[in-house]
Amino acid sequence: MITSFLIKSLDRTIVVTVAILLVLAALVPALNLLTAPDHPLHVPTYLVSLFGKYLTYALLALALDLVWGFCGILSLGHAAFFALGGYAMGMYLMRQIGARGSYGNPLLPDFMVFLNWKELPWFWYGFDMFWFAALMVVLVPGLIAFVFGWFAFRSRVNGVYLSIITQAMTYALLLAFFRNDMGFGGNNGLTDFKDILGFNIQADGTRAALFAASALALAVSLVITSGIVRSKFGKVLVALRDAESRTRFLGYRVEHMKLFAFTVSAMMAGVAGALYVPQVGIINPGEFEPGNSIEVVIWTAVGGRGTLIGPIVGAILVNGGKSIFTAAFPEFWLFALGGLFVLVTLFLPKGVVGTAQHYLARRRAYRETSRPENATGLADAEPLAAE
Amino acid sequence: MTEKTTKSLLYLDGVSVSFDGFKALNSLSFIVEPGELRAIIGPNGAGKTTMMDIITGKTRPDAGAVFFKGDIDLTKKDEAEIAQLGIGRKFQKPTVFESHTVWDNLELALNRSRGVFATLFYRLTGEDKARIEEILTTVRLTARRDDLAANLSHGQKQWLEIGMLLAQEPELLLVDEPVAGMTDAETAETAVLLKEIARTRSVVVVEHDMGFIRDLGVKVTCLAEGSVLAEGSIDFVSNDPKVIENYLGR
Numbered sequence: 001m002i003t004s005f006l007i008k009s010l011d012r013t014i015v016v017t018v019a020i021l022l023v024l025a026a027l028v029p030a031l032n033l034l035t036a037p038d039h040p041l042h043v044p045t046y047l048v049s050l051f052g053k054y055l056t057y058a059l060l061a062l063a064l065d066l067v068w069g070f071c072g073i074l075s076l077g078h079a080a081f082f083a084l085g086g087y088a089m090g091m092y093l094m095r096q097i098g099a100r101g102s103y104g105n106p107l108l109p110d111f112m113v114f115l116n117w118k119e120l121p122w123f124w125y126g127f128d129m130f131w132f133a134a135l136m137v138v139l140v141p142g143l144i145a146f147v148f149g150w151f152a153f154r155s156r157v158n159g160v161y162l163s164i165i166t167q168a169m170t171y172a173l174l175l176a177f178f179r180n181d182m183g184f185g186g187n188n189g190l191t192d193f194k195d196i197l198g199f200n201i202q203a204d205g206t207r208a209a210l211f212a213a214s215a216l217a218l219a220v221s222l223v224i225t226s227g228i229v230r231s232k233f234g235k236v237l238v239a240l241r242d243a244e245s246r247t248r249f250l251g252y253r254v255e256h257m258k259l260f261a262f263t264v265s266a267m268m269a270g271v272a273g274a275l276y277v278p279q280v281g282i283i284n285p286g287e288f289e290p291g292n293s294i295e296v297v298i299w300t301a302v303g304g305r306g307t308l309i310g311p312i313v314g315a316i317l318v319n320g321g322k323s324i325f326t327a328a329f330p331e332f333w334l335f336a337l338g339g340l341f342v343l344v345t346l347f348l349p350k351g352v353v354g355t356a357q358h359y360l361a362r363r364r365a366y367r368e369t370s371r372p373e374n375a376t377g378l379a380d381a382e383p384l385a386a387e
Numbered sequence: 388m389t390e391k392t393t394k395s396l397l398y399l400d401g402v403s404v405s406f407d408g409f410k411a412l413n414s415l416s417f418i419v420e421p422g423e424l425r426a427i428i429g430p431n432g433a434g435k436t437t438m439m440d441i442i443t444g445k446t447r448p449d450a451g452a453v454f455f456k457g458d459i460d461l462t463k464k465d466e467a468e469i470a471q472l473g474i475g476r477k478f479q480k481p482t483v484f485e486s487h488t489v490w491d492n493l494e495l496a497l498n499r500s501r502g503v504f505a506t507l508f509y510r511l512t513g514e515d516k517a518r519i520e521e522i523l524t525t526v527r528l529t530a531r532r533d534d535l536a537a538n539l540s541h542g543q544k545q546w547l548e549i550g551m552l553l554a555q556e557p558e559l560l561l562v563d564e565p566v567a568g569m570t571d572a573e574t575a576e577t578a579v580l581l582k583e584i585a586r587t588r589s590v591v592v593v594e595h596d597m598g599f600i601r602d603l604g605v606k607v608t609c610l611a612e613g614s615v616l617a618e619g620s621i622d623f624v625s626n627d628p629k630v631i632e633n634y635l636g637r
């Protein structure tokens with residue numbers, strides 16, 4: 001009974017969240033572009049981009065929740081998929097610079113000219129076209145996740161071991177992208193972007209549009225993930241999270257189920273990264289830092305794993321806190337973050353949203369059962385209750 | 388021998404498996420006919436659960452043959468494939484999906500396509516609904532259909548797991564200690580339930596409860612130290628001096 005209430009409330013929460021995101025996608029750009037800077041409701045551009053960035057983090061956390069919250073895969077390498085999506089977008093943005101770079105080379109990005117390269121490496125082909133780059137934003141993280149998951153899940157790597165190899169994966173990518181001869185700008189990464197789809201990337205209008213795009217992407221992903229977890233497939237995910245071998249004995253190919261969820265999740269993380277890069281103006285190998293992936297886990301845990309809304313709330317809360325906190329005491333942020341994680345794990349194991357949902361469901365269930373007409377509603381279900 | 392393999396539903400011959408040098412199964416041979424209900428008894432550590440692990444693909448034998456329906460070699464298949472072939476299993480420790488409702492547990496067990504996309508776009512049909520409701524009645528859990536499995540009593544969890552097996556529509560059902568921890572009334576009801584189930588399929592049931600075995604009134608196999616000690620009616624087996632020495636007398 002409690003679950004049926006939970007499911008109902010979850011339904012409503014998703015609808016409300018999507019509505020909020022859609023309103024924000026329209027309202028924030030409007031308040032930024034249509035009001036004068038001294039107007040009390042004016043949203044300055046730096047805030048638009050800051051919150052746009054938070055929304056991409058929220059999407060990343062949502063992607064993690066699909067695999068961690070519902071499927072039990074504690075990925076400590078999800079930021080890698082985010083960074084890969086970011087690099088795909090960054091490569092498009094680099095090629096949009098064209099002859100406007102410091103070296104004025106119409107074809108080669110500045111860092112390649114600097115390295116004395118004569119021609120564009122093959123894997124940079126096609127990135128001058130937005131549609132191609134957009135495709136790569138989902139395909140590259142998806143493919144890497146697929147190959148990684150194929151081996152890991154087939155060999156039944158689970159638990160801590162799985163977490164460790166995801167961490168190793170992001171670390172390997174970090175080292176690879178640091179190398180200049182990989183052709184992704186090495187240490188400095190990709191930056192100095194000029195425009196996106198022909199619009200100046202610094203312009204207020206572009207920034208507002210990127211914010212709106214981030215909110216929309218989050219809303220769409222939320223609907224997709226909610227559809228996934230509420231389907232029978234989603235029930236299989238929860239089943240294998242709680243009792244993997246039992247699920248196998250029911251005839252489910254556990255490794256296929258995990259692989260699908262992991263790949264979809266990596267693709268969503270890629271989209272998040274692609275929206276992040278134009279808003280912050282740079283992508284460099286630091287995004288592959290193992291610590292980044294661990295932060296995503298903390299956002300998700302703080303918000304509430306397995307709740308879909310929780311990771312979104314968690315990502316925005318923690319990153320909002322980080323922005324405020326680092327301004328005041330920059331050296332102590334990591335301690336604060338670690339402390340927060342410990343406190344949440346000890347006192348709010350379901351996270352902020354999970355705990356709130358739990359209490360709401362309990363209160364509603366209590367009210368329903370104490371109403372007399374409800375008792376008669378149940379009576380037809382069971383004449384056999386005598387045991 | 389080849390003749391035998393083609394007629395019987397399940398055929399184990401000379402199956403051995405050891406764990407770190409300890410022989411859990413020692414050249415075990417065992418046959419189940421179609422439609423048979425068979426009881427297995429034996430002391431702790433006799434290898435009863437290990438035998439089920441072998442049949443369901445959880446453990447690979449070191450030696451020996453395991454065939455299903457005559458010519459399907461189970462030692463070459465994994466758990467999911469074996470389940471899809473029609474072998475269902477109830478574990479010694481009841482394992483239901485605790486964070487799912489009773490209804491969802493049965494829906495997951497239902498014998499339908501189990502692929503990623505089939506489950507992603509699955510819609511509960513009227514037929515499936517009727518089937519789940521029928522099973523709920525059979526295992527006496529209709530009143531608790533919307534409760535989380537975690538909130539069921541121990542006996543109810545056992546029944547839910549039996550219900551899940553029914554939903555799987557297996558041809559062969561392996562049931563490991565179904566009445567452990569049940570009250571006497573629940574035990575008697577479970578015996579009735581199992582006999583009912585065995586009308587349409589083969590069932591192998593492992594149990595220590597001799598009263599329960601007597602209630603079933605079927606052919607009994609006694610295992611000890613990884614091989615068959617005695618086989619026959621309950622009176623025959625329980626009067627066998629080797630069985631008394633190894634199991635009943637202890």
Ligand SMILES: Nc1ncnc2c1ncn2[C@@H]1O[C@H](COP(=O)(O)OP(=O)(O)OP(=O)(O)O)[C@@H](O)[C@H]1O
Binds near residue numbers: 436
């Ligand atoms: N995976 C394993 N690894 C190591 N030893 C095992 C494993 N599985 C079973 N064993 C050992 O094999 C022997 C047979 O165990 P099994 O569980 O089959 O006995 P059982 O007949 O089911 O006993 P019980 O009545 O207590 O359930 C035991 O000694 C057990 O410790």
Ligand SMILES: [Mg+2]
Binds near residue numbers: 435436437479563
């Ligand atoms: Mg056992």
